[in-house]
Amino acid sequence: MTSFKLANVVIDDNRAFYATPRLYVNTTCSVIASEKPDSFTILGPGVADFTTFFNALSLTKWREYTVAEHFSLHLELKGAACSVVQTRANCLDSSSQPPKDGRHELAASSEWRELDLPVIAEENDVLAGFLIEATGEVQLRNSYFWAEVDESSIRNIELAIATTTFRKEEFVTKNIALVRKGILSTGERASSHVTMHVVDNGRTLDAAALSGDGVFVHPNPNAGGAGGFARGMIEALDQEVPATNVLLMDDDVEVSAESILRTYNLLSLARDEWAEAFVSGAMMSSLQPDLRWEDLGFITSGGFHMSLKPKYLVSNFRDIIHNETIKPHEDNFPDVAQRYAAWWYCCIPATTIQREGLPLPLFVRYDDVEYSLRCKPRFMTMNGICIWHDEFTHRYNAAVERYQTMRNCLIVEATTNGAPLSDFVGGLRRNVFVELAKFNYADAELILDGFEDFLKGPGFFSTPGKAEETYMAANGRREQLLPYDELRELALKETGIDIDDYNFDEIVRDIPLGLSPHGRPFNVMHTQLFERTINGQLHRSLKPFDGEAAAVIEHAGWAISYGRIYGKSTFIAIDPNTKRGAIRHMSKERCKQIWGRLSDDIKEYEKNKKEIDALYRDARPLITSVPYWRKYLGLDGNAETR
Numbered sequence: 014m015t016s017f018k019l020a021n022v023v024i025d026d027n028r029a030f031y032a033t034p035r036l037y038v039n040t041t042c043s044v045i046a047s048e049k050p051d052s053f054t055i056l057g058p059g060v061a062d063f064t065t066f067f068n069a070l071s072l073t074k075w076r077e078y079t080v081a082e083h084f085s086l087h088l089e090l091k092g093a094a095c096s097v098v099q100t101r102a103n104c105l106d107s108s109s110q111p112p113k114d115g116r117h118e119l120a121a122s123s124e125w126r127e128l129d130l131p132v133i134a135e136e137n138d139v140l141a142g143f144l145i146e147a148t149g150e151v152q153l154r155n156s157y158f159w160a161e162v163d164e165s166s167i168r169n170i171e172l173a174i175a176t177t178t179f180r181k182e183e184f185v186t187k188n189i190a191l192v193r194k195g196i197l198s199t200g201e202r203a204s205s206h207v208t209m210h211v212v213d214n215g216r217t218l219d220a221a222a223l224s225g226d227g228v229f230v231h232p233n234p235n236a237g238g239a240g241g242f243a244r245g246m247i248e249a250l251d252q253e254v255p256a257t258n259v260l261l262m263d264d265d266v267e268v269s270a271e272s273i274l275r276t277y278n279l280l281s282l283a284r285d286e287w288a289e290a291f292v293s294g295a296m297m298s299s300l301q302p303d304l305r306w307e308d309l310g311f312i313t314s315g316g317f318h319m320s321l322k323p324k325y326l327v328s329n330f331r332d333i334i335h336n337e338t339i340k341p342h343e344d345n346f347p348d349v350a351q352r353y354a355a356w357w358y359c360c361i362p363a364t365t366i367q368r369e370g371l372p373l374p375l376f377v378r379y380d381d382v383e384y385s386l387r388c389k390p391r392f393m394t395m396n397g398i399c400i401w402h403d404e405f406t407h408r409y410n411a412a413v414e415r416y417q418t419m420r421n422c423l424i425v426e427a428t429t430n431g432a433p434l435s436d437f438v439g440g441l442r443r444n445v446f447v448e449l450a451k452f453n454y455a456d457a458e459l460i461l462d463g464f465e466d467f468l469k470g471p472g473f474f475s476t477p478g479k480a481e482e483t484y485m486a487a488n489g490r491r492e493q494l495l496p497y498d499e500l501r502e503l504a505l506k507e508t509g510i511d512i513d514d515y516n517f518d519e520i521v522r523d524i525p526l527g528l529s530p531h532g533r534p535f536n537v538m539h540t541q542l543f544e545r546t547i548n549g550q551l552h553r554s555l556k557p558f559d560g561e562a563a564a565v566i567e568h569a570g571w572a573i574s575y576g577r578i579y580g581k582s583t584f585i586a587i588d589p590n591t592k593r594g595a596i597r598h599m600s601k602e603r604c605k606q607i608w609g610r611l612s613d614d615i616k617e618y619e620k621n622k623k624e625i626d627a628l629y630r631d632a633r634p635l636i637t638s639v640p641y642w643r644k645y646l647g648l649d650g651n652a653e654t655r
Contacts, residue, residue, distance in 0.1 A: 015164045018202065019075060019084070019278055020397065022068050022156040023050040023271045029302035029401060035328035036303050037067045042147070050195070050271060052154040057093060057147030064100045064109035064142030066303075066327040066336075067271070067397045070132065070158040073139045073337055074395045078290075079282035081160035084132040086143060088156045093149030094121040100142040101134045104338045107331050109142055125154070132158070139334050162282060170280045172360070173208045173256035174273065175245025177238055178264035180215040185264045189228055195270025197227045203277040208256070210248045212241040234646055235481050237376030238263075242356060243642045246366050260292075260360040261381075266400040267299065268358070275398055276360055283393075289365060290391040294358025295399035302401055303328035305336060308394045312351040312382065312432040316422060316440030321349060327396070337396055351432040353385035354392055358400045365390065370637030373428060374645060376480035378413055379421035386431020407590045409569040411456045416487035419444065420463030424474065427467075427629035438615060445611050447573050449604050450548040452584055452597035455492040456570060457607050462487065464614050468625065471632035477645045492586075494568070494593035503596055504585045508563040517589050521567045523574040543575055550604035555580035568594055 024030060024037050026046040038044050042059025055061045063069070075081050088097060099115035102108075112133040119126065132141045141158075145151060174192065178185040192209050211230045213220065214237070220230035229252075233244050242261050249256040258280055262268065276292050283290070295308035305327045307320040322339050325332035341349040359381065369388050372380040422437050441464060448457035466473060466483060474480060495503065501512050542555060549555035557564075557580035564581045566574065568588040578584065587594035618625070635641050643649050 014161045015167075016159050017081070017162045017167065017278070017282065019081065019158045019160055019282075020070060020275050021051050021271055022063060022088075022153070022158075023269070024053040025050050025067075025269050025271070027267065027269070029267070029269075029297070033301075033303040033328050035065060037065055038063050039065060039330075049154075050269075051156065053152075055145060055147050055151045055153070057095070057149045057151055060144055060146050062100070062109055062142070062144035064102065064140060064144065064330075066333050067269070069100075069102075069109075069140040069142040069333065069396065071139070071337055071396050072132075072134055072141050074393070075160075078279060078284065078287045078393050080162055080166045080284055081282055084134075084141065084158055084160050086128075086130045086132060086141075086156075086158055088128040088130070088143070088153065089125055090119070090128075090145075090151055090153045090156075091122055091125045092151040093147055095119050095148060095151050096146040097128060097130075098144050098146065099130060099133050100140075100144055101138045102140045102142075102330075102334060103135065103138050104334055106334065109140075109144065109330070121149075139337050160282075166282070168281050168283060168288070169257070170277055171206050171208075171254050171257045172203065172260060172273075172277050172280070173210060173245075173249035173252065173258070174260045174262060175210045175212065175242060175249055176262045176264050177212045177214060177241025177245060178218070179235065179241075180217055181264045182217060184266065185211060185218070186223065188262075188264070188266070188268060189223055191268065191270055192273070193226065193228065196273060201274055202281070203274055207273070207277065208249070208252055210245045210252075212244045212248075214241050236374070236646060237480060237484070238356065239372045239375045239377070239380035240480075240642075240646060242380070243371040243374075244646055244648075246371055247639060247642065247648070250363060250366065255363065257363050258360050259363060259366065260358070261356040262400065263357040263402065266357060266402045268400045269397075272358070272398045272400070275395065279393065279395065279398075280360070287391060287393060289362050290393045291354045291362075291385070291388075292360035292393045292398065293354035294360075295394065296355065296357050297399050297401045299401045299403050300407070305332075305399070306402075306404060307355070308336075308399075309392055310353050310355060310382075311341075311349045312353070312386075312435050314348045314434050314436065315443070316432075316435045316437040318382070321352060333396060348432075348434045351386065351434060352392065353382045356381035357402050358398070370634070371639065371642050372637065373424065373633075374475050374480055374636055374642075375421045375424065376417065376484050378417040379425050383421075383425040383429055383431065386425065387429045389431070406569065409588065409590075410488075411459055411491035411570060412484060412487040414570055415444070415448070415456045415459040415491070416463045417484060418463075419460045420467050420474075423464065423467040424471075424629065427626045428471075428633050430626075430630075438618065442611065442615070444570070445607070446544070446547060448570060449550065449607060450543070451566065451573065451578060451586065452599050453492055453570070453586070454600065454603045454607060455490060459487055459491055461607065461610055461614060462490070464611075464618075468614070468618060468621075470625065470628045471636065475632065475636045492595055494588060494591070494595050497592040497594070500585070500587070500594045500596070507596060508583055508585065510563055510565060510585060512565060512585060512587065512594075515565050515587075520565060520587050520589055521572065523577075539579065540575065543579055547604055547608065548578060549580055550599060550601045551608065557581050
């Protein structure tokens with residue numbers, strides 16, 4: 014038997030800790046971070062409870078996923094007299110609970126002392142942790158949870174981090190430094206078994222200066238996220254000691270080195286039935302660092318993306334518990350089985366890549382969704398394995414959400430048939446309707462452009478350079494937004510509305526069905542009229558409830574408020590996040606033309622569906638192969654220093 018470290022007790026010297034310290038410690042006094050995350054100071058007197066999102070041991074998950082069965086806590090501390098109290102929690106607890114015989118009194122000492130305490134927990138406990146009741150200043154270092162395991166059960170893991178970047182130098186250079194300092198130069202078991210491959214789609218990084226000591230920077234054509242991650246997978250499998258697992262990670266993220274270390278430890282002890290699982294790290298909100306946005310998603314029956322779990326504030330103890338214990342209700346909602354792990358942080362076994370191939374050449378959007386649907390893996394998630402990223406609602410781009418997403422979801426379904434419960438054409442039709450109802454004709458046409466490019470077959474989008482070309486063209490055709498001051502001046506001139514009078518809530522607020530802005534009924538009949546006429550553009554006109562011709566609305570394509578836009582003829586669409594917007598006027602002729610074009614496209618698709626699907630299915634083995642991608646990326650005959 015041998016001692017195997019599972020998870021360090023850490024206080025990261027990062028923005029997340031200073032903004033939301035309860036991610037790491039719930040305390041009645043100050044806790045001071047140091048340059049080393051496993052070394053910090055409690056400025057007592059006070060109580061510091063480490064039964065938190067980052068520092069509690071996820072008993073349920075370690076027991077389920079790994080061969081570890083008996084757990085211990087190692088602490089090194091010095092300073093004032095203190096009590097170390099072990100903690101535990103089951104699925105119904107709303108705070109950490111001290112078990113019987115879990116208190117340990119320590120006298121004041123200027124010398125470092127070591128404690129190794131068997132974790133006291135019940136069979137159904139979800140978390141184990143500890144708290145310190147300090148009478149004064151107490152320092153901690155090199156503290157962690159560990160388990161005794163059979164040496165023969167430890168897997169030989171070579172973890173390659175593959176990150177794709179396009180002109181995000183500030184983020185990616187910071188993450189390179191973090192991996193070097195927090196993993197590669199430490200004495201952790203993982204330090205000699207982790208490499209980092211940075212795929213530079215923008216070719217703006219100094220590859221020679223940044224490479225070395227386990228870090229490799231690869232200049233790459235701008236093949237989007239899909240091409241960048243494909244390159245990262247190729248490099249990871251071709252490195253001197255081939256990777257056993259490839260961790261795909263976005264460039265514009267903040268990450269804790271501890272998340273990567275825990276991923277390595279989890280893989281090292283994985284049970285046989287979990288050895289081929291994907292590790293899916295959670296996306297935390299950059300703006301609200303304790304908001305756990307998503308760790309797994311699924312494709313709904315309507316063909317839309319949705320988080321598998323509710324959003325949780327994981328500085329809240331109950332939400333820490335819920336995040337580890339919630340289970341999707343597949344009996345009532347079968348579409349939740351159509352799960353995927355997003356590639357902001359997703360660790361994939363090399364054996365899966367060798368068996369299933371590389372991503373589809375989709376440029377951006379749906380490459381990660383398709384890969385999960387194709388491979389149908391099990392997924393491992395765990396508190397403390399995460400990154401921080403901007404929320405999707407703060408970075409809406411119609412070229413991505415309307416052209417790329419709508420086109421790619423159809424490509425994925427034809428190629429992989431991984432979401433058979435979903436109606437993607439129905440979802441596409443719904444999105445065209447939503448854009449037309451808000452008079453956003455440019456972005457409605459983007460959806461149809463994507464649909465029609467899909468109908469051209471796999472030979473169209475899989476041609477080298479075509480993916481970038483079509484994406485850039487879509488960027489040029491999307492609705493163009495005006496700067497705020499220019500928008501305000503134009504809105505005053507055309508509508509008499511001063512957008513300075515509108516706050517965030519008044520821009521984004523929805524009006525519930527059944528109540529108009531002036532209390533008049535907005536009932537089923539109004540809803541039916543709205544949908545049948547596409548907000549008064551087909552068959553007949555509608556009268557707005559308040560008698561006003563114009564309204565201020567949110568710009569994002571997925572936002573729609575029936576009551577606010579009902580019967581209007583002009584919209585001032587504002588993106589509150591970028592302080593830009595556009596003025597839209599009703600055009601019945603343009604609406605009829607686009608709606609008719611949609612109908613024609615659907616008829617063509619339904620007529621030729623079998624042939625189109627067969628083309629995509631037959632193309633998949635080629636366009637996901639290493640030889641295809643090497644040629645696509647121009648790697649053949651291109652010798653690079655590894």
